[in-house]
Amino acid sequence: MKKVITYGTFDLLHQGHINLLRRAKALGDWLIVGVTTDKFDIERGKMNSYNNLMERIEAVRSTGYADQIVIEEYKGQKIDDIQKYGVDIFAIGSDWEGYFDYLKEYCEVVYLPRTEGISSTLLRGERPSVKVGILAPDDVKSSFIREAGVVNSIEIESDPDACDALFVASPADLHYQQVKEALEKGKHVLCETPIAFTTKESEELFAIADRKKLVLMLSDKTAYCPAFGHLVSLLKSGAIGEIMDVSVSGPNGSMSEDAGIALLPIFKLLGTDYRDVSFFTRMADGKDIFTKGILRYDKGIATFKVGPGAKSEGNMVISGTKGYALVPAPWWRTDYFEIRYDDRNLDKKCFYPFVGDGFRYEIKDFVSAILRSSFQKILRREMLGMADVLERYLLGKNVYHL
Numbered sequence: 046m047k048k049v050i051t052y053g054t055f056d057l058l059h060q061g062h063i064n065l066l067r068r069a070k071a072l073g074d075w076l077i078v079g080v081t082t083d084k085f086d087i088e089r090g091k092m093n094s095y096n097n098l099m100e101r102i103e104a105v106r107s108t109g110y111a112d113q114i115v116i117e118e119y120k121g122q123k124i125d126d127i128q129k130y131g132v133d134i135f136a137i138g139s140d141w142e143g144y145f146d147y148l149k150e151y152c153e154v155v156y157l158p159r160t161e162g163i164s165s166t167l168l169r170g171e172r173p174s175v176k177v178g179i180l181a182p183d184d185v186k187s188s189f190i191r192e193a194g195v196v197n198s199i200e201i202e203s204d205p206d207a208c209d210a211l212f213v214a215s216p217a218d219l220h221y222q223q224v225k226e227a228l229e230k231g232k233h234v235l236c237e238t239p240i241a242f243t244t245k246e247s248e249e250l251f252a253i254a255d256r257k258k259l260v261l262m263l264s265d266k267t268a269y270c271p272a273f274g275h276l277v278s279l280l281k282s283g284a285i286g287e288i289m290d291v292s293v294s295g296p297n298g299s300m301s302e303d304a305g306i307a308l309l310p311i312f313k314l315l316g317t318d319y320r321d322v323s324f325f326t327r328m329a330d331g332k333d334i335f336t337k338g339i340l341r342y343d344k345g346i347a348t349f350k351v352g353p354g355a356k357s358e359g360n361m362v363i364s365g366t367k368g369y370a371l372v373p374a375p376w377w378r379t380d381y382f383e384i385r386y387d388d389r390n391l392d393k394k395c396f397y398p399f400v401g402d403g404f405r406y407e408i409k410d411f412v413s414a415i416l417r418s419s420f421q422k423i424l425r426r427e428m429l430g431m432a433d434v435l436e437r438y439l440l441g442k443n444v445y446h447l
């Protein structure tokens with residue numbers, strides 16, 4: 046029996062895919078189709094698929110040409126698959142001409158003619174997209190535009206009246222007013238932390254968003270990147286036992302700029318139901334240059350330190366009854382962490398992609414929250430908790446000056 050294998054993303058299945066699969070099948074007796082995982086696509090810089098993995102597998106199955114469907118998860122898997130399944134022919138569209146010649150060492154390689162005039166990219170371009178305006182300093186703006194280029198269903202709009210949504214990364218004291226105005230005008234908002242300096246103002250913004258059925262999402266690269274998401278789910282599933290202590294160091298902005306970022310892992314892991322919070326802070330020229338915050342929970346404790354005034358290793362350590370997690374610096378843009386136990390044989394090192402400068406993950410989630418009402422990774426109570434901590438600090442509640 047002659048076995049043929051081919052691979053692809055097969056997003057928004059189209060005639061080009063169908064022709065390719067038919068031709069590949071005709072080369073032998075058994076066709077194996079490798080469908081790339083979303084994670085693998087992201088690793089190779091492609092995160093604009095419209096259909097998720099299950100939808101894409103179903104689409105390939107529905108063509109009736111695949112005798113077997115496998116999932117392509119990592120670079121180098123093609124060689125492993127060819128050997129594992131005893132493949133005779135590797136087939137792929139002619140847009141890859143020459144690229145896979147290295148597989149000739151393992152089997153025959155055939156480049157099949159590509160169907161002209163159709164592609165997933167073209168079809169994605171025809172779908173509705175969100176027009177996003179940007180209120181940010183030039184460097185952040187250009188990074189946002191660059192990263193938005195790899196996400197589908199988004200266009201950058203320079204006319205503030207013509208946009209459907211706004212990205213706000215202006216100085217923190219302008220956020221509340223700018224977010225409020227944008228929401229009142231019917232625009233979805235992605236805003237850097239904090240969205241406001243008080244709980245009352247934050248609640249007011251959420252009330253407007255709800256009334257107008259708009260997305261109000263917090264911009265925080267950490268929250269949306271793959272490593273952080275998995276760290277939280279792993280630890281919440283009991284990987285280190287009961288969590289007793291979360292110790293967060295950095296980032297280096299002041300309390301009003303970066304407290305939200307530092308509080309995110311604390312709230313994700315210990316919840317927002319803290320008993321009290323105290324602050325130890327050092328001021329210079331009217332600005333907080335160093336602040337250490339301590340949140341006391343019924344069964345745990347969390348500390349964070351922010352500010353440009355004291356240098357430190359920007360890592361995060363989470364202690365549990367059975368083990369601990371270490372996220373090396375800078376923990377807020379992490380692609381790697383370790384889970385450690387007394388028995389070193391059980392230790393785990395976990396690696397994840399963090400592609401580009403990390404904006405793409407939150408841009409993708411923002412667009413999908415608008416177009417598909419998908420789940421938002423930072424919960425509302427977490428955003429309100431951030432505002433509450435900041436408000437207590439600004440009001441001087443339990444603030445000790447050093």
Ligand code: CTP
Pocket residue numbers: 052053054055056061062065136137138139140141158159160161162163164165166167
């Ligand atoms: N293919 C084809 N003709 C097309 C489009 C794709 O023969 N018009 C082939 C590709 O060469 C590949 C397979 O279909 O062998 C899967 O391609 P995939 O990358 O999933 O589809 P594209 O439409 O090329 O996707 P994109 O636009 O995202 O690159």
